Amino acid sequence: MEQKALDEIFMKEALIEAAKAEEIGEVPIGAVIVKGGKVIARAYNYREATQRATTHAELTAIERACDVVGSWRLEECTLYVTLEPCPMCAGAVVQSRIARVVYGAADPKAGCCGTLMNLVQEERFNHRAELSSGIMKEEAAGILTAFFRKLRKEKKRLKQEAEHDATESNISGNRADDGKEA
Amino acid sequence: MEQKALDEIFMKEALIEAAKAEEIGEVPIGAVIVKGGKVIARAYNYREATQRATTHAELTAIERACDVVGSWRLEECTLYVTLEPCPMCAGAVVQSRIARVVYGAADPKAGCCGTLMNLVQEERFNHRAELSSGIMKEEAAGILTAFFRKLRKEKKRLKQEAEHDATESNISGNRADDGKEA
Numbered sequence: 001m002e003q004k005a006l007d008e009i010f011m012k013e014a015l016i017e018a019a020k021a022e023e024i025g026e027v028p029i030g031a032v033i034v035k036g037g038k039v040i041a042r043a044y045n046y047r048e049a050t051q052r053a054t055t056h057a058e059l060t061a062i063e064r065a066c067d068v069v070g071s072w073r074l075e076e077c078t079l080y081v082t083l084e085p086c087p088m089c090a091g092a093v094v095q096s097r098i099a100r101v102v103y104g105a106a107d108p109k110a111g112c113c114g115t116l117m118n119l120v121q122e123e124r125f126n127h128r129a130e131l132s133s134g135i136m137k138e139e140a141a142g143i144l145t146a147f148f149r150k151l152r153k154e155k156k157r158l159k160q161e162a163e164h165d166a167t168e169s170n171i172s173g174n175r176a177d178d179g180k181e182a
Numbered sequence: 183m184e185q186k187a188l189d190e191i192f193m194k195e196a197l198i199e200a201a202k203a204e205e206i207g208e209v210p211i212g213a214v215i216v217k218g219g220k221v222i223a224r225a226y227n228y229r230e231a232t233q234r235a236t237t238h239a240e241l242t243a244i245e246r247a248c249d250v251v252g253s254w255r256l257e258e259c260t261l262y263v264t265l266e267p268c269p270m271c272a273g274a275v276v277q278s279r280i281a282r283v284v285y286g287a288a289d290p291k292a293g294c295c296g297t298l299m300n301l302v303q304e305e306r307f308n309h310r311a312e313l314s315s316g317i318m319k320e321e322a323a324g325i326l327t328a329f330f331r332k333l334r335k336e337k338k339r340l341k342q343e344a345e346h347d348a349t350e351s352n353i354s355g356n357r358a359d360d361g362k363e364a
Binding site for chain 1: 229230232233234235236237238241244245248249252253254255256268269270271272273274276277278279291292294298301304306307308
């Protein structure tokens with residue numbers, strides 16, 4: 001099978017993880033780590049649930065892969081992630097010596113695998129990874145766009161409800177004042 | 183108390199953590215996180231023991247501080263670490279919105295808080311931290327130098343022992359051959 005078709009198969013697995021994050025109200029980002037043609041670790045972003053800044057999909061997947069392999073060196077592994085890694089996760093790729101990184105959508109705000117900078121291919125570090133980007137990017141970006149659209153809609157609805165409640169309470173407040181004055 | 187004196191007090195705490203790493207044969211790097219003048223989290227590097235690429239002193243300290251604060255936002259916290267953070271840990275500072283980073287020795291190989299680059303003050307990220315460096319750098323660098331010197335010495339001793347064993351085994355091997363020919 002050609003590389004692109006294989007990459008799509010594993011990116012679909014990362015998208016399944018992203019969907020799990022969405023189900024529990026987390027920003028939908030998913031990752032899997034592949035070794036010898038098999039998924040050895042999977043994870044999704046669950047920062048809100050854990051309230052830990054480090055529980056990004058990639059970092060958790062890397063930790064799980066280390067546990068499976070029994071080593072902090074993931075030299076024969078490929079990381080598939082739906083969104084371009086941030087500086088922390090790109091740094092974790094360097095630290096764990098992952099051989100290859102494949103991501104879906106680029107991240108214009110924090111992407112450190114080619115967008116803002118490229119930490120996984122920095123000549124001065126002691127490790128560099130192969131890099132492929134844009135695999136199933138429409139799907140990866142689409143799930144994020146839909147999530148944030150829903151979030152904005154929900155916030156708007158809550159704001160309107162709060163304003164409505166405030167008006168109601170003002171009306172009854174005025175009535176109460178009227179009562180007192182009477 | 184002036185800032186430098188305070189910084190030295192907390193850097194000594196980070197050095198205590200580094201010493202704990204050394205005791206168990208880990209590269210001696212230690213970190214503490216301070217909030218409201220108190221140490222709320224402490225950690226040391228224990229990558230060899232865990233075989234997880236992510237168990238650097240800073241990353242573990244950040245996770246523990248998140249657990250203590252109950253939030254992934256560490257906006258009122260200062261990270262003290264004996265060695266300049268790597269890209270992963272500098273990225274974790276950005277992700278957790280730590281207000282200030284204080285480190286001891288600079289890291290010419292992977293330092294990402296001013297040496298190779300400065301990720302904690304990168305204008306394009308959504309968070310920047312205050313930065314102080316060189317606090318008790320002699321002590322922080324000294325413990326590392328001593329550790330690696332001891333490691334090299336130990337490796338040399340083991341190599342010499344192995345060579346000695348090989349010579350011994352060759353001698354007895356020859357004797358055995360002699361025996362066969364006799």
